[in-house]
Amino acid sequence: MKIQDHYLDRAHQVPSPNCDDRPDAQDISLLVIHCISLPPEQFGGPCIDQLFCNRLDPDADPYFRDIHQLRVSAHLLIRRDGSIRQYVPFNRRAWHAGVSNYLGRERCNDFSIGIELEGSVTQAYTDAQYLQLAEAVAALLAAYPGLSAQRIAGHSDIAPQRKTDPGPLFDWRRFHELLKLREEPSQNPV
Numbered sequence: 665m666k667i668q669d670h671y672l673d674r675a676h677q678v679p680s681p682n683c684d685d686r687p688d689a690q691d692i693s694l695l696v697i698h699c700i701s702l703p704p705e706q707f708g709g710p711c712i713d714q715l716f717c718n719r720l721d722p723d724a725d726p727y728f729r730d731i732h733q734l735r736v737s738a739h740l741l742i743r744r745d746g747s748i749r750q751y752v753p754f755n756r757r758a759w760h761a762g763v764s765n766y767l768g769r770e771r772c773n774d775f776s777i778g779i780e781l782e783g784s785v786t787q788a789y790t791d792a793q794y795l796q797l798a799e800a801v802a803a804l805l806a807a808y809p810g811l812s813a814q815r816i817a818g819h820s821d822i823a824p825q826r827k828t829d830p831g832p833l834f835d836w837r838r839f840h841e842l843l844k845l846r847e848e849p850s851q852n853p854v
């Protein structure tokens with residue numbers, strides 16, 4: 665996996681209008697991990713694409729009446745089967761974090777990349793999601809020097825009063841071990 669012109673080469677591109685310029689285009693220095701499922705606890709289907717592209721049908725599910733007017737997005741979504749969708753190029757600001765604070769710095773959307781895992785806080789993530797997340801994050805760390813394995817947070821870490829995702833079933837240790845395996849080859853070039 666590689667980043668080319670701020671796009672992940674393996675991702676299916678689904679452009680979202682819910683983005684704008686970063687205040688400092690050079691400052692990409694945090695990764696934020698989220699989860700989402702629409703309708704809640706249901707996987708597959710087009711509803712996440714529809715939400716991020718402002719095309720969610722408010723009558724399709726009772727829950728959608730409350731959320732169909734939200735203007736939100738993320739850079740990436742990793743679905744249960746490991747397939748990846750990209751809504752916003754990484755140099756643009758996606759609208760995923762909301763009111764947030766990382767190590768004393770507010771408005772995390774300004775300087776972060778948001779990655780959604782299709783899932784919920786009550787269900788384990790899939791093997792394919794861990795593998796693809798580690799691959800995508802390794803590609804991002806290689807492309808953006810402000811990022812590092814230490815600067816990866818959950819949404820619940822940067823908005824603890826409001827958010828619980830990606831939840832207790834997201835295995836941070838497993839993710840970091842997979843990420844380390846992918847980073848090492850570039851540190852030891854043959």
Ligand SMILES: [Zn+2]
Pocket residue numbers: 697698699760819827829
């Ligand atoms: Zn979130």
